[in-house]
Amino acid sequence: MxxxxxxxxxxxxxxxxAAEDPRPTPLLSIALNxxxxxxxxxxxxxxNSDVVLQHVTEGLVALREDQTPAPMLAESxxxxxxxxxxxxxxxxxxxxxxxxxxxxxxxxxxxxxxLDPATQWQCLDRFDGRSGPKVLAVETPDPxxxxxxxDRRSALFLVNMATIQCGAVVLSPSSLGPDGAWVKPxxxxxxxxxxxxxxxxxxxxxxxxxxxxxxERDGAAGGKRALAxxxxxxxxxxxxxxxxxxxxxxxxxxxxxxxxxxxxMKTAGAQVxxxxxxxxxxxxxxxxxxxxxxxxxxxxxxxxxxxxxVAEAASFxxxxxxxxxxxxxxxxxxxxxxxxPAFDPAEAAKLLQEAGHAGATIRIQTNNxxxxxxxAALMVQGLLTSAGIDAQIDTxxxxxxxxxxxxxxxxxxxxxxxxxxxxxxxxxxxxxxxDEDPTSQWEDPQAxxxxxxxxxxxDKAGRQAIFDKLxxxxxxxxxxxGLFNPVQVTAVGPKxxxxxxxxxxxxxxxGVWKEP
Numbered sequence: 001m002x003x004x005x006x007x008x009x010x011x012x013x014x015x016x017x018a019a020e021d022p023r024p025t026p027l028l029s030i031a032l033n034x035x036x037x038x039x040x041x042x043x044x045x046x047x048n049s050d051v052v053l054q055h056v057t058e059g060l061v062a063l064r065e066d067q068t069p070a071p072m073l074a075e076s077x078x079x080x081x082x083x084x085x086x087x088x089x090x091x092x093x094x095x096x097x098x099x100x101x102x103x104x105x106x107x108x109x110x111x112x113x114x115l116d117p118a119t120q121w122q123c124l125d126r127f128d129g130r131s132g133p134k135v136l137a138v139e140t141p142d143p144x145x146x147x148x149x150x151d152r153r154s155a156l157f158l159v160n161m162a163t164i165q166c167g168a169v170v171l172s173p174s175s176l177g178p179d180g181a182w183v184k185p186x187x188x189x190x191x192x193x194x195x196x197x198x199x200x201x202x203x204x205x206x207x208x209x210x211x212x213x214x215x216e217r218d219g220a221a222g223g224k225r226a227l228a229x230x231x232x233x234x235x236x237x238x239x240x241x242x243x244x245x246x247x248x249x250x251x252x253x254x255x256x257x258x259x260x261x262x263x264x265m266k267t268a269g270a271q272v273x274x275x276x277x278x279x280x281x282x283x284x285x286x287x288x289x290x291x292x293x294x295x296x297x298x299x300x301x302x303x304x305x306x307x308x309x310v311a312e313a314a315s316f317x318x319x320x321x322x323x324x325x326x327x328x329x330x331x332x333x334x335x336x337x338x339x340x341p342a343f344d345p346a347e348a349a350k351l352l353q354e355a356g357h358a359g360a361t362i363r364i365q366t367n368n369x370x371x372x373x374x375x376a377a378l379m380v381q382g383l384l385t386s387a388g389i390d391a392q393i394d395t396x397x398x399x400x401x402x403x404x405x406x407x408x409x410x411x412x413x414x415x416x417x418x419x420x421x422x423x424x425x426x427x428x429x430x431x432x433x434x435d436e437d438p439t440s441q442w443e444d445p446q447a448x449x450x451x452x453x454x455x456x457x458x459d460k461a462g463r464q465a466i467f468d469k470l471x472x473x474x475x476x477x478x479x480x481x482g483l484f485n486p487v488q489v490t491a492v493g494p495k496x497x498x499x500x501x502x503x504x505x506x507x508x509x510x511g512v513w514k515e516p
Contacts, residue, residue, distance in 0.1 A: 022511075061077065074090060088147075104143055131455075281376060283415075315372055323481070341478070364380060444473065497515065
């Protein structure tokens with residue numbers, strides 16, 4: 001067997017409290033722009049759900065700062081020479097919030113639940129043979145050993161396990177009621193899920209029995225010191241109210257500061273950071289729509305939209321345009337990812353004329369959250385109008401737009417994908433059959449084949465070549481129009497110490513404290 005070298009980062013990260021004397025803090029509060037969608041990891045989730053639940057639950061592995069997997073509940077991972085068996089050795093002395101000791105039995109129970117289609121786990125297709133290898137068995141040879149057997153080699157098996165959006169965490173069976181219905185997450189993380197007052201707040205309490213790893217914070221891995229007795233995630237949909245709450249001391253952290261508000265927040269004493277993320281703002285196109293099924297129309301839309309102007313309008317110059325599914329912050333992003341149909345309104349109008357759709361009407365869905373999507377949609381509307389396209393905006397609440405996305409109920413939609421740690425996962429968000437998954441945007445058989453290959457190739461150069469081909473083909477077929485990678489602009493109170501953002505954008509409150 002080859003043994004994965006998953007060393008922990010021992011040096012202090014920028015923004016951590018390692019150089020200061022951290023102090024216990026009674027309460028840390030953070031603003032959310034919307035309520036969490038679910039407390040069930042990986043099931044009916046959204047970004048805010050991920051932010052909260054990463055403090056409560058943990059998996060066998062977690063993502064480091066550089067987006068590579070590291071041990072979390074496992075102390076080691078061994079992979080068989082043929083890549084079809086992963087043996088995890090569990091850390092000793094880990095307990096769940098209900099006092100149950102972590103053993104291989106709970107790992108097997110959790111994964112049996114995830115692999116049951118009735119659970120409706122979001123990442124099931126990555127582990128049942130559809131978009132990744134099929135898990136054939138989860139074996140428990142002893143209480144501290146778990147063996148996953150899969151049907152083929154995969155470059156993404158551990159990454160998918162660690163991906164925050166999947167929520168492949170280990171839960172206690174007490175997370176479910178006697179009837180098998182979901183109750184709340186009972187995990188092993190540094191905080192306990194204590195109270196959820198819907199559309200008001202979610203409150204977590206420090207888990208006294210938590211056993212942190214040594215060392216400093218490293219992404220979602222490394223040492224997790226729960227310095228605050230309570231964490232409160234306060235739902236504040238209005239950005240101006242959010243900012244006022246921070247400046248008045250009602251909340252300590254606001255991760256959704258607008259670009260135009262940065263100087264004012266700094267002047268008022270807040271600490272403000274701007275961090276590039278792996279998220280991707282796009283305009284989704286329903287390629288089975290009568291109008292948008294014509295590639296000439298999609299090409300016309302691509303030529304009518306200037307990504308630089310859209311990025312500027314949505315982020316006030318903080319974010320760079322990016323038509324590629326590979327984030328600018330990714331190690332795989334190269335010059336080829338900037339190749340895209342050139343901004344040319346006259347050529348766009350000519351293509352529409354040739355296709356017999358001059359003056360066509362297109363309806364664009366967006367939402368009213370303070371995330372820049374509405375501003376992006378307005379700029380897109382203006383650009384399309386200049387090219388002779390009748391663009392109409394439908395502004396929806398986020399829950400409705402998200403549900404429409406899941407069901408494919410849109411003609412066009414300005415939408416943001418949360419960050420994926422690997423380009424294959426970013427492409428996986430858009431490639432596939434709509435018959436199998438309505439969220440698939442790009443049904444091209446060649447793209448599907450190349451993506452499948454990228455999921456098995458482990459060599460970086462080989463993977464890079466595949467990603468380059470995928471982007472070039474996407475520029476030809478335009479199943480979506482990539483816009484930009486949003487930045488995370490976070491303001492924290494003047495007394496907050498140890499807070500630091502990272503590329504996935506999910507706020508981490510372990511290792512954070514407040515001066516009295």
